[in-house]
Amino acid sequence: MAEAKTIDTNTLCTWLETGQPVSILDIRPLAERMEWYIPGSIHINAYDKLKKNDTEALNGLHLDKAIPVVTFCAGGRMSLVAAKLLQAQGYNVFSLDAGMKGWSLAWNTAELAFDKFKIIQFRRTGKGCLSYMIISKNEAMVIDASLNIEAYEKYLLSEKAVLKYLAETHIHADHLSRSKQLAELHNAPFYLPIPNKAAFKHTALKDGDKIQLGKIIIEIISTPGHTAESTSYLIGNKILLTGDTLFINGVGRPDLKANNEEAIHKSKLLYNTLQKLLTLDENITVLPAHTSQPVDFDNKPIQTTIGSIRQNVAILQLNEEEFIKTIQQRIPPTPANYLAIVEKNIKGDFSDINPVDLEAGANRCAIS
Template sequence: MAERFGGWPGGTRGVPEISASELAQLLGTEQEPFLLDVREAEEVEAWAIPGVVHIPLGELPARHHEVPRDRPVVTICAAGGRSTAAAEWLRSVGVEAASLAGGMGAWGQVYDAVALERAGARVIQVRRRGKGCLSYLVGAGDRAFVIDPSLDTWVYEDLAAEEGWRISDVFDTHLHADHLSGARRLAEETGAVLHLNPADPFEFPFEPLADGQRFELPGGASLSVAAIHTPGHTEGSTLYLLGDQVVLTGDTLFVDGVGRPDLAERAEEFARNLHRSLQQRVLNLPEDALVLPAHYSEQVRVHPEQPVGATLAELRQRLEALGLPEDEFVAWAAARTTPRPPNYVRIVQANMGRLALAEDALRQLEAGPNRCAA
C-alpha cells in the first residue's frame, strides 16, 4: 500500500503529523481516514471528533487488530503526545498512521466555510468544526453582515476581504452560553454597527434590535435581513430571515433538534415560550425555506461542499417535537433538562460584558462541544 502520509511533515520521533485543518478537509469525503482516539474513556465521552473509534493508548498493543490496515489511520489525543506514541507503535506493526498535531486543542480552533447563493446575495456558512459552532457572512455589492461570529474575528475579516466586502453590521442571535461571542470585538475592529436584542442582559453599548426590523444590502440584491424575536432558548433569542428563502435560527431550531430551554433556567416557562416561537414564528415560513442554525451536534455529518442545514419540510419529517401540542412539548423538553455546566455561567458573564479574563483563560472556558439542543 502506498504511503499516503509520506508527504506530511514529521513531528516528534519522525512520526507523520496531520494538521487539524487538513483533517477537516478529509472528513465527509472518500479520503476520510480511520480516526483512532487514544485518550481515556472520560476524555472521549466529554468531547470527541464524530466517528472516532476509541482504544486507550495502554490497550493498543492488545487491541491493534481492531485498527484497519487498508486505509490511513489518524491517532488523536488531547495535545499530541499520546497520539504520537500511538502512531509510532502502529507504524512499527505495519499500520499507516499519522498523529493529529496539537490534538483536540487544535481541533477546537479549526474553521472551514461553504457558500451558497440566494436572491443575488452570497451566504457563507463558517463552521468551527471542533465546537459545532456555525456563523454566517451575508454579502452583496461591497458590504456584508456577520451573524454569530466566534472570538477568532480574523476568520470573518479574511473571508470578507476575499469577497471584496466591507463588514457593515454584526449580529448575535442570542446571548451565547457555550462559546465566546466575537460580535463586540468584530464590530470594534471593523467599525461595524453591533446589533443585539435588548431582552438579553448585555452590559456594553449596542444598537437594540426591534421586532420586524430590516437591513438591506447594496448592489440591487433582493436578499435582506429581518430580525424576529423568538423567546425560549434565551429571552432575547432572535431569528434572521433572509427574504423568504433562508432563516438563520440561532439556537431556536437545529437540523437535529430544538433549543434547550433549561440553559437559561426556568425550563418549563421557557419551553412554553419556545413552543410558541417555533409554531408562530418559524413553522409558518415556506416549506422550502432553508434553516441554517448556529450549532450542530456530533451526530450531524458535515461535508466539505455542503452547508449544515435543512428545509422546514425536511425538519417537520425529521423532528417529532415540532408536531407536539404545547403541553406535550413542554413535558418533553422539561424531561431533557440537565444542570448548566459551571463554565457556561462564566461564558455567559463574559459575553454579557461582566467578566474580564485574559484570552487564554477565556478560551479554556469554552473547550469542548456545544450542548444547546434538546
C-alpha cells in the same frame, strides 16, 4: 526509535478539505468518543491500555500502510504513544497536536447562492458551532461569529466585500463570541437583540426591525425561549437564521441560567415561538447556529426547510402541556463551562483566558 511526528489542526483540515487520503485514529475512551469526534475517524478503545504502557494496545489494527495515519486523543499526549507504536509497525503516522482540545477550533465552510445575495456557512466541525456571512452587492453581515476573526477576514478579502454589520442571535453559552472583535476592527455597528445584559456598547434590535444589506432586507423576528433575547433573522424572505431556537432536527434548551420555575416559563415562551415560526412559508430554508454532529468537509450546507421541520421534528407535534413536560424530561446535562462562557460574552472580553481551554467539548444546545 525516532520521536513520533505531529500534525497541527490547520494541516489536518487542509488534508480533509483537499481530499488527501488519511486514516484518522481515535484512541480515546468510548464515552469521550460519544461526546464528539473528528468526521471520518476510526475508533479503537485503546486509551487505558496505552496509559499502562501496553505495547499490544493497537494489535489487530489493520490499516493501509500506503496512507498516512493521524492519531488523536483529548489533549495530544497519549496519541503520541499510539503514534510511536504504529511507527514501529511501519506506518507513516502523525499525532494530532493538542488533540481534541486543539481540534475545537477546526472549521470548514459551505455556501448557498441566490439572485441577490449569498450566504457562507462557517462550521466549527468539532463543536458544531455555525456562523454566517451574508453578502449582497459587496456588503457583508456576519451573524454569530464563533471562529477566530482571521477566518472571516479571509472571506471578506476573497469576496471583495465590506463588513457593514455584526449581529448575534442571542448571548451564547457554548462558545466565545468574536463579533465584538470584528465590529471594533471594522468600525461596524454591532447589533444585539433585547433584552440583554451586555456590558458593552451595541445597537439594540427588537422584533420587526429591518436591516438593509446591499439589495436585500433582513427582518428581525423575536423568538424568545432558549433565552429571553433569542432572535431569528429572515433574509430576503428565503433564509431564516434561527440561532439556538430551532435546529434541523430539534429545538433549543430553555434551562440555562434558570431555576425549575423559570425553565418552565421559558419552555412556554419557546412553545409559542416555535408555533409562530411554523406558520412561515414551508419553502423557507432554516439555518441554525449549531448542529449536534461533527461537520464533514463536504461543502454541503447544514440546512432544512420549515416544511420539513413541520413534518419530521416530532416534539413540534405536541400540544403545549405535552411539549413543556417532554422538554423538561429531555434537558441534557449543563456543561461546566457554560456559565463562565456566558459571563465572558456579557462582558465582551475574553483576553484574560485561553479560549481553547474554556471552549473545549461538544455543544449541548439541542433537545430532540
